[in-house]
Structures are given as structure tokens and as C-alpha cells.
Amino acid sequence: MLVAADVIGAPCWLSLAARDRKAAERFYGAVLGWSFQQGRFGRAFSVAEADGVPVAGIGAVAGEFAVPVAWTPYFAVEDADAAAARVGERGGTVGVGPVSYPPGGRAALVSDREGAAFGIWDGGVLAQWSVGADRSPAWLELHAGNAFDAALFYGEVLGWGEGDGCCDISYEEDQVVLRRDGQPVARLNSGPVEEAAPKPQLRPRWLVHFKVPDLNRAVALALENGGSKVTDAEWGSTGQMTLRDTDGGLFTLDQSDHLGNRTAD
Numbered sequence: 001m002l003v004a005a006d007v008i009g010a011p012c013w014l015s016l017a018a019r020d021r022k023a024a025e026r027f028y029g030a031v032l033g034w035s036f037q038q039g040r041f042g043r044a045f046s047v048a049e050a051d052g053v054p055v056a057g058i059g060a061v062a063g064e065f066a067v068p069v070a071w072t073p074y075f076a077v078e079d080a081d082a083a084a085a086r087v088g089e090r091g092g093t094v095g096v097g098p099v100s101y102p103p104g105g106r107a108a109l110v111s112d113r114e115g116a117a118f119g120i121w122d123g124g125v126l127a128q129w130s131v132g133a134d135r136s137p138a139w140l141e142l143h144a145g146n147a148f149d150a151a152l153f154y155g156e157v158l159g160w161g162e163g164d165g166c167c168d169i170s171y172e173e174d175q176v177v178l179r180r181d182g183q184p185v186a187r188l189n190s191g192p193v194e195e196a197a198p199k200p201q202l203r204p205r206w207l208v209h210f211k212v213p214d215l216n217r218a219v220a221l222a223l224e225n226g227g228s229k230v231t232d233a234e235w236g237s238t239g240q241m242t243l244r245d246t247d248g249g250l251f252t253l254d255q256s257d258h259l260g261n262r263t264a265d
Helices: 021-032 080-089 147-158 215-224 258-263
Strands: 011-017 035-038 045-050 053-059 070-076 093-101 105-111 117-122 138-144 167-172 175-180 183-190 205-212 240-244 250-255
Touching: 011 117, 021 035, 021 045, 021 053, 021 215, 070 205, 070 250, 080 093, 080 105, 080 117, 080 147, 093 117, 117 205, 138 147, 147 167, 147 175, 147 183, 205 215, 215 240, 215 250
Parallel strands: 011 053, 070 117, 138 183, 205 250
Antiparallel strands: 011 070, 035 045, 045 053, 093 105, 105 117, 138 205, 167 175, 175 183, 240 250
16 A cells, blocks of 8 residues: 555546445456455455456445445545545535545545546555556546536646646647556546436546457457447447446446557557
8 A cells, every 4th residue: 555645636446336246246257357355344345356456346335325336436635625625615516425444544425516426535545556558457538518627627626737746637639638657547528418317328427448458359248247338328439338237337348458549649
């Protein structure tokens, strides 16, 4: 575990709120080849690993807390209470927390001005965990009505682009690219959004992209194991596919070299 100045503001964890933890483990184990270890927060939680490296957390909490089944990215902050206050001051919403977790961390579930949910984490960060380009297993995409307004919000809340902070942002055509140590870790996109059904996938949201060596094979495995394609999403391109897991959680599969080729140009 580590806490360092250059970690603050960076993506530091991914968490799935599921209804059935075992079903989620079977699905993502089949599609992504993950193995699972018991989580430290109780029987309802587990930690997914890829080649022995922690990748994400799964918690059977969607039913208990009446929250949607969804993947949520967490960002490291120096002070969870101060970061939550900045969220509220800048027009976002604090949904849960900050609350304390052993051994000494504090977390909150919040949303930005457009309603996209994300988490903040104040505590130790796994040194071997990573998100973004190269060999990391995942990267992030914000689907927003206005990527530039969103970049201002997250920059002020998480300290992006400030001094010796973790991350730099660049404005490239109609998108914002977040980089850490020169590597792209997230993209903020402008596009059409809807506030309500019938297309909840078009609501502003953080979408998690998992990189796979063979996209066609991974999609086939997802469908064989009860997943479904999202055919009317307004994002995506060649080399990726947005799906729902067996519980309805949205995620995207990407050919493993896709992000580096697309955002580092």
C-alpha cells in the first residue's frame, strides 16, 4: 500500500455493486479470466485478480442499499471530507459518506453536476494497481453532455492539472484526455445524454473499459454466460463493444491495444 502526492487525483480502484456476488464472479471470471479472493469487508465482498494482481472489488450491496448494479471508479484524494465538500460546492451531489473503512481509509460515493457517479478514496492505494494504457487491464471513459465543463469540475475537485499533482489534461478536438506520467488513463467525451428511461445507458456516466487480447472471443464468452450487447449506445467504435453483465451492469470490452492507439496519437 502507498500514499504519495503523485497518486492524489488518479483513478485508484474499480468497484462493482452487484446483487449476487457469486454470479458476478462466475461471469467476469469466464469473460476476463479473473480469479477471486475474499474481501476484507466481509462475506459480501471479494477482490478480483488478474495474474495475481488486484483489479477490482465486487460487493453484493445493490439490493441491500437499493442502488443500481454498476461499475464505479474511485479516485484517490488527500482528504475525503474536503473533497466531498468540494463536490457539493461545485454543484455535484454527495450520495454516501464519507465513511470510514478498516484499516484507516475513508470513502464517499458522489456524483458530478450531470449525475455521473464516482467514488473518492482517502487512504492507502495498492502500488501494483493501475488503470490506463500499456499493460493495465482497464481504462475509463466519462460520457457527458459537455466534456469541457466536466473537466473543470473534476479538475477543481480532484486537482487535475495542478502543480505536482498526479494528472495532466489536454483538450483534443471534442474530448478531454487525462494522462498520468504521459499515459492516457481516461477520456471525457461530449455527446447526447438522456436524464431518464427508456435508454439509461445514455445517462451521464463513467464507463469502465476492460482490455482483452481477443475482442470477438471475449464478447462470445459474455453472451454465452448470460450477458447481452448494448446495441443502441451512442458511443463506441471499431475495436470495442459495450455490454451488460447478467445483473445488468454496463461495461465495455476493448481490444487490448485499442486505447493506446486511439488517444496517444
